[in-house]
Amino acid sequence: MFSRAYKAAVTLPPLLWVVAFLLLPYALLFCYSFWSVSSSQTIVHSWTLDNYRELLRVNVYLQTLFRSMWIAARVMIFSLLLGYPLAYYLSFHAGARKDLLYQLVIIPLWVSYLVRAYAWKTILGSDGVLNTLLQYLHLTKHPVEFLLYSPFAVVLTLTHIYTPFAFLPIYAALEHIPRNLVEASHDLGASPLQTFWRVIFPLSIPGVLAGATFAFVLSFGDFLAPLLLGGPSGIMVSNIVVSLFGAAYNWPLGAAISFCMLLLVLALLLLSEKLEKKWSFR
Amino acid sequence: MTTVTEPVIARSEQSGVGPLLAIRNVAKSFAKTAVLRDISLQIAEGEFLTILGESGSGKTTLLRIIAGFESADSGEILMEGERLDLLPAYRRRVNTVFQQYALFPHLSVQDNVAYGLRVAKLPKSEVAARVSESLAMVKMSTFAAAKPANISGGQQQRVALARALVNRPRLLLLDEPLSALDANLRRQVQVELKSLQREVGISFVFVTHDQEEAMVMSDRIALLRKGELEQVASPREIYSRPATAYTAQFIGHTNLLRGEVRAGSAHCHSLSWRIALPDGPALFSLRPENIRLSGSATETSIVRVRGTIERQVFQGATDLLQVACDDGLTLSVRTATRENRQGEVLLEFNPADAVPVRESPDRG
Amino acid sequence: MEFSMSAARRNSRWLPWHAMVVFGFLYLPIVTLVIYSFNGAGVGGFPPRNLTLDWYRMLVADDAIWESVLNSLLVAFAAMAISLTFGIPAALALDRANFPGKTLFRRLVLLPLILPGIITGLSLLMLFREADVKLSLLTIVLGHGTALISVATTEVFAGLQKMDRAQEEASLDLGANYWQTFWRITIPNLRLSIIGAALLIFTLSMDEIAVSFFLIGRDNTLPLEIWGRLRRGITPEINAISSIIFVFSLLAIVGWYRLRMSSEGAPEIVTEVVEKA
Numbered sequence: 001m002f003s004r005a006y007k008a009a010v011t012l013p014p015l016l017w018v019v020a021f022l023l024l025p026y027a028l029l030f031c032y033s034f035w036s037v038s039s040s041q042t043i044v045h046s047w048t049l050d051n052y053r054e055l056l057r058v059n060v061y062l063q064t065l066f067r068s069m070w071i072a073a074r075v076m077i078f079s080l081l082l083g084y085p086l087a088y089y090l091s092f093h094a095g096a097r098k099d100l101l102y103q104l105v106i107i108p109l110w111v112s113y114l115v116r117a118y119a120w121k122t123i124l125g126s127d128g129v130l131n132t133l134l135q136y137l138h139l140t141k142h143p144v145e146f147l148l149y150s151p152f153a154v155v156l157t158l159t160h161i162y163t164p165f166a167f168l169p170i171y172a173a174l175e176h177i178p179r180n181l182v183e184a185s186h187d188l189g190a191s192p193l194q195t196f197w198r199v200i201f202p203l204s205i206p207g208v209l210a211g212a213t214f215a216f217v218l219s220f221g222d223f224l225a226p227l228l229l230g231g232p233s234g235i236m237v238s239n240i241v242v243s244l245f246g247a248a249y250n251w252p253l254g255a256a257i258s259f260c261m262l263l264l265v266l267a268l269l270l271l272s273e274k275l276e277k278k279w280s281f282r
Numbered sequence: 283m284t285t286v287t288e289p290v291i292a293r294s295e296q297s298g299v300g301p302l303l304a305i306r307n308v309a310k311s312f313a314k315t316a317v318l319r320d321i322s323l324q325i326a327e328g329e330f331l332t333i334l335g336e337s338g339s340g341k342t343t344l345l346r347i348i349a350g351f352e353s354a355d356s357g358e359i360l361m362e363g364e365r366l367d368l369l370p371a372y373r374r375r376v377n378t379v380f381q382q383y384a385l386f387p388h389l390s391v392q393d394n395v396a397y398g399l400r401v402a403k404l405p406k407s408e409v410a411a412r413v414s415e416s417l418a419m420v421k422m423s424t425f426a427a428a429k430p431a432n433i434s435g436g437q438q439q440r441v442a443l444a445r446a447l448v449n450r451p452r453l454l455l456l457d458e459p460l461s462a463l464d465a466n467l468r469r470q471v472q473v474e475l476k477s478l479q480r481e482v483g484i485s486f487v488f489v490t491h492d493q494e495e496a497m498v499m500s501d502r503i504a505l506l507r508k509g510e511l512e513q514v515a516s517p518r519e520i521y522s523r524p525a526t527a528y529t530a531q532f533i534g535h536t537n538l539l540r541g542e543v544r545a546g547s548a549h550c551h552s553l554s555w556r557i558a559l560p561d562g563p564a565l566f567s568l569r570p571e572n573i574r575l576s577g578s579a580t581e582t583s584i585v586r587v588r589g590t591i592e593r594q595v596f597q598g599a600t601d602l603l604q605v606a607c608d609d610g611l612t613l614s615v616r617t618a619t620r621e622n623r624q625g626e627v628l629l630e631f632n633p634a635d636a637v638p639v640r641e642s643p644d645r646g
Numbered sequence: 647m648e649f650s651m652s653a654a655r656r657n658s659r660w661l662p663w664h665a666m667v668v669f670g671f672l673y674l675p676i677v678t679l680v681i682y683s684f685n686g687a688g689v690g691g692f693p694p695r696n697l698t699l700d701w702y703r704m705l706v707a708d709d710a711i712w713e714s715v716l717n718s719l720l721v722a723f724a725a726m727a728i729s730l731t732f733g734i735p736a737a738l739a740l741d742r743a744n745f746p747g748k749t750l751f752r753r754l755v756l757l758p759l760i761l762p763g764i765i766t767g768l769s770l771l772m773l774f775r776e777a778d779v780k781l782s783l784l785t786i787v788l789g790h791g792t793a794l795i796s797v798a799t800t801e802v803f804a805g806l807q808k809m810d811r812a813q814e815e816a817s818l819d820l821g822a823n824y825w826q827t828f829w830r831i832t833i834p835n836l837r838l839s840i841i842g843a844a845l846l847i848f849t850l851s852m853d854e855i856a857v858s859f860f861l862i863g864r865d866n867t868l869p870l871e872i873w874g875r876l877r878r879g880i881t882p883e884i885n886a887i888s889s890i891i892f893v894f895s896l897l898a899i900v901g902w903y904r905l906r907m908s909s910e911g912a913p914e915i916v917t918e919v920v921e922k923a
Binding site: 002008085224 | 671731773
Binding site: 178180181183184185186187188189190191192194195198199202203279281 | 349350351370371372373376377378380381382384385386387388397398401402429431445446449
């Protein structure tokens with residue numbers, strides 16, 4: 001129905017822009033990871049594997065990588081634990097209030113990330129709301145230290161940020177389940193609990209995978225929460241990258257780490273896509 | 283083979299066994315609208331009952347109440363003497379074939395059929411045996427490993443049937459299961475379903491809006507209009523002795539003759555015949571096939587009227603003629619098909635074929 | 647006549663409580679923030695005392711903040727223009743055209759949605775470095791615009807799926823050419839998706855840090871201004887500006903929701919974004 005001219009007209013502009021401002025920069029990122037920085041703080045365009053060797057050699061990089069993955073994993077698990085029953089409740093039990101509740105879940109997504117992370121900082125600090133409240137209620141005598149500037153704070157904050165992200169695809173998947181399947185299951189003798197495990201949950205798996213992927217990948221690459229709330233024990237991969245592009249001035253090394261992150265994220269996305277296809281029955 | 287149209291209820295009445303399902307004074311409203319008003323109905327063992335009605339008549343709601351997906355506002359349902367309506371859907375010995383089949387997309391045909399048995403935690407060997415028996419009965423054995431997305435609508439419908447029947451329910455509910463099939467396939471499946479029901483011996487409650495379908499398949503038809511039962515009778519009975527104007531018009535074609543009874547005679551336009559009814563306004567249903575063209579009958583009781591053919595509609599085996607009668611009456615007449623019927627005709631019918639029917643008042 | 651559904655409810659009575667806990671968790675920090683923006687005694691401490699509007703007064707007098715707000719607004723509108731200009735055709739291309747590399751194109755367009763923002767940010771930084779472009783609000787605009795094309799594309803693509811194709815065919819049938827059909831039929835039908843995308847892009851741009859972090863020149867955007875102050879120490883003035891941001895976000899999303907409800911019924915908003923990613 002559409003002429004070749006039409007198709008070319010809609011394809012070429014975005015294609016060119018994306019090549020110029022996405023493909024080229026990522027390619028440049030790749031190249032930078034093989035270059036190095038000279039002692040006079042200039043980028044030397046000579047090709048070397050030194051940066052990658054450095055990553056494997058120096059412990060702190062691998063340590064931080066694993067810590068980041070562990071934090072991301074916990075955020076993923078907690079987001080799913082919080083998000084799935086919420087999505088289920090909205091989809092199957094909320095009835096007339098479903099839309100209002102859905103809006104309520106979405107609203108925090110639109111409120112600034114920085115604002116929310118900052119809010120947790122004021123709550124968790126040793127002079128913060130939580131600690132003074134606990135002391136006010138005489139539950140503790142001294143401020144609880146690990147609340148802030150720890151991996152705990154990072155996991156808590158990121159869970160807060162990404163639970164709605166986990167919720168959304170799960171809710172979409174649950175909404176797509178035809179209600180007559182639930183009735184059919186009851187008709188055939190399955191109790192509501194059996195119906196959930198045999199019919200509803202299997203059909204919601206693609207949503208769960210999407211939500212899990214979002215929560216994990218976005219947490220893994222986060223740099224704001226660890227910077228605000230992580231303290232020295234909560235440093236994540238992105239923080240190292242940021243410092244390499246800032247005070248520590250080693251762009252090529254930063255590029256190498258970034259490129260590894262990119263590969264990891266792409267691998268996870270592809271894996272998630274494959275699994276989703278396997279569990280999708282449409 | 284027994285004649286398919288014999289009402290089975292006669293059998294169970296003879297043997298003195300109570301009805302399988304007794305629906306008593308069931309009523310249901312959604313928001314402020316009454317969808318079912320005071321429905322009482324009995325279903326016998328082994329009978330094929332069709333609940334027939336237009337959309338909005340409440341037929342699907344009634345089915346869903348029996349299945350357990352809705353609860354009635356008042357009234358009760360008893361199965362073999364025990365309260366069925368107090369049980370949740372998953373504890374009733376009732377299974378449903380859904381309108382869109384509702385096959386589980388993530389399970390194979392085989393696993394779909396096995397679902398109810400597995401949920402009941404039956405031993406694997408028994409499950410396997412009953413599943414293959416069920417699939418064979420609906421002729422879907424070769425598709426056991428296929429997924430619902432990869433089989434046709436007609437095949438899905440058969441799997442849905444197998445999935446329901448494998449559980450050996452006391453009652454099978456079918457919610458317009460043939461509405462998604464094209465005409466030829468429908469006719470074929472109607473016959474198959476009927477013989478399946480005979481073979482299996484389970485009571486079937488079939489919901490449809492298609493009156494021809496109801497006539498073909500049922501032992502009895504329960505005609506529902508705006509939440510109330512118009513008539514419950516065998517197909518032959520409901521066709522030849524409709525109780526109300528609505529029934530007469532909904533099932534098959536009819537001519538509704540409006541007139542009055544005076545001193546033992548019915549008068550409608552220029553027509554009159556003797557009838558044993560009290561004086562007053564009256565309504566009669568006269569089927570087009572009971573009116574004949576230019577009769578040679580000599581009985582004096584035969585009613586005759588002259589008219590002109592206004593329209594001839596070819597319907598395959600027969601023609602449906604619209605005849606404008608001299609006294610202003612318009613009659614539909616069914617005759618054997620012949621090309622180009624025109625002009626004046628003399629019509630005649632036997633007054634016994636003018637069945638008195640009740641009015642069907644408008645219900646809000 | 648209560649039975650079958652009540653059995654289901656009984657077993658899952660914990661669900662509403664769970665939902666309340668999650669909502670509490672989601673809103674607690676925001677509510678606390680707003681309350682403490684009126685707290686005379688500063689950012690922490692319990693219970694809040696000395697309710698005051700001082701912090702808001704300080705905020706109003708704070709020129710640097712308002713300058714950064716202005717910068718953010720400029721960037722947001724410019725980014726919106728770029729994202730829509732390239733995102734709408736991208737959605738049309740994905741919907742209607744087939745060309746070699748289409749899959750790569752699709753993935754590339756959607757990648758910034760899920761890729762950690764800093765990667766997109768520093769890749770662009772390297773580009774500007776190599777091209778000898780000085781960092782400024784312009785580079786931020788380019789960064790936001792590029793990263794947010796994916797939002798425009800996903801929203802518009804979802805809208806295309808819901809659109810009645812026959813309308814475009816009817817338009818061509820009645821003699822309109824492609825350009826006319828595009829402006830008279832396609833765009834009006836996509837009105838909701840475009841507005842939704844615009845709102846989302848605007849909000850995301852106003853809040854954007856990861857990409858901006860690397861592309862900032864001399865002029866700060868609002869989030870980076872707040873960020874800078876956070877490094878120096880917390881004051882309730884930040885609570886005040888945060889509360890204001892919250893109120894605006896609230897208005898934005900409620901407004902958009904009402905807009906969509908008025909023509910479609912319950913929308914799926916970002917789920918489509920998420921699904922297509």
